[in-house]
Amino acid sequence: MNHATIRRSTRLAVAVTSAVTCLGLAACGSNPPQAEGVQEDAEKTAEQPALEKDPKLHAMLPEKIRESKKLVSVNNGSFPPYEIAGSDGRSLTGASADLATALGQLLGVKITHITADGLPSSLTGIKAGRYDMALGPVGDFKDRQVSNDFVDWVQEYVVFAVHKGNPKNIESLDSTCGKRIAVMAGGSAEGVIKEQAKECTKSGKRPVKVQSYKDQPGSILAVKSGRADAFFSSQAPLTYFVNQSKGELELAGTGKSNGFDDLYQGAVIPKDSPLKKVLVEALTKLMDDGTYASIMKKWDLSDNALDKPGVNLGS
Incomplete structure (x- = not known):
């Protein structure tokens, strides 16, 4: 892990702690309506x-x-x-x-x-x-x-957005076997998580249940509604959604490569x-x-x- 990643992970921890004071989640759809915030x-x-x-x-x-x-x-x-x-x-x-x-x-x-x-x-x-x-x-x-x-x-950096307290214990790519993971369709994270699903099967574990959505709001809504256990995507937008979730969501897997250089x-x-x-x-x-x-x-x-x-x- 390089120093920039460590520094960013530390700052993100502060951002997540302050998320409980922020506004509500953006709406879903390919052209989502303007939301709170x-x-x-x-x-x-x-x-x-x-x-x-x-x-x-x-x-x-x-x-x-x-x-x-x-x-x-x-x-x-x-x-x-x-x-x-x-x-x-x-x-x-x-x-x-x-x-x-x-x-x-x-x-x-x-x-x-x-x-x-x-x-x-x-x-x-x-x-x-x-x-x-x-x-x-x-x-x-x-x-x-x-x-x-x-x-x-x-x-x-690519990380996970999960429910507060991380009830499914998703800490890295290796911990996603058997979990329901939302991703953006056609994105790089989708390819990585699909490869991880194959690795899970090869090692005798349950494969990842990949859920592909066409936009970020639809993916994060799947986590909020309980249809997905985590959303695997870029850290900056996930931090934005976490900060708007009124403490309902948090980041997981920060400071790890998660399949990316x-x-x-x-x-x-x-x-x-x-x-x-x-x-x-x-x-x-x-x-x-x-x-x-x-x-x-x-x-x-x-x-x-x-x-x-x-x-x-x-x-």
Whole structure:
């Protein structure tokens, strides 16, 4: 375990302890309605200072985007605190929305948001040219790099959200045999937990009962309602849900690899798209001038921040 992971686990313990003072859980659905606490999130996003357009970066954009003055970013529904999708399928709040606003101002275009029906639909749409990118962050893995490029802007960890007191004693990937584990369909955690189910069978234990959902709110609701024993996903959004559960949920398996090495997430663009260089330079500027750090701090994501963006960092 590296020092960053240990430091993050310690800070998360404090966050979980304070969760009992927080608001209620977000609703489910591919385009979930605004939930309790979202007004507060919207107020956070609304107070972002405007940035000046960078002519050099604007000139680097593909001609189609320069002419339309619009860049279309697809999301998979709510992935808080990064992406909190509105019921209209186009509005977005969260850290990614803040970052999109800053990028749009810097590039001199409007970044519009469209919600697709899950990650596979998003990746297919990007490959087909229906969307320019997914700002994400989306997990960066070698198999996804075959058809896409990733401009990574966060580092993540994968853990479990469980009922308070962890009644099923889920402490790591090895302890999931025979348990009902919710995951996001098409996500990296789904692949890892399915492999774990095979390992359980090989060792003579009961396999994991994998439950795949198309979005984060639906997955967490399965745990709250007792249909699943845990939700296996990225630590940052799970911390958000825990903090909104009025003490009903807690994190488990923090500080462990849980089937992953270093995990990077970022924006997804078509393979060899000219947007790759644009995003790297634009994100570098936002990191250098403090805008990125301010956004990450505002959404309690400082421990996930990178010093500089990277291309296809996933292994």
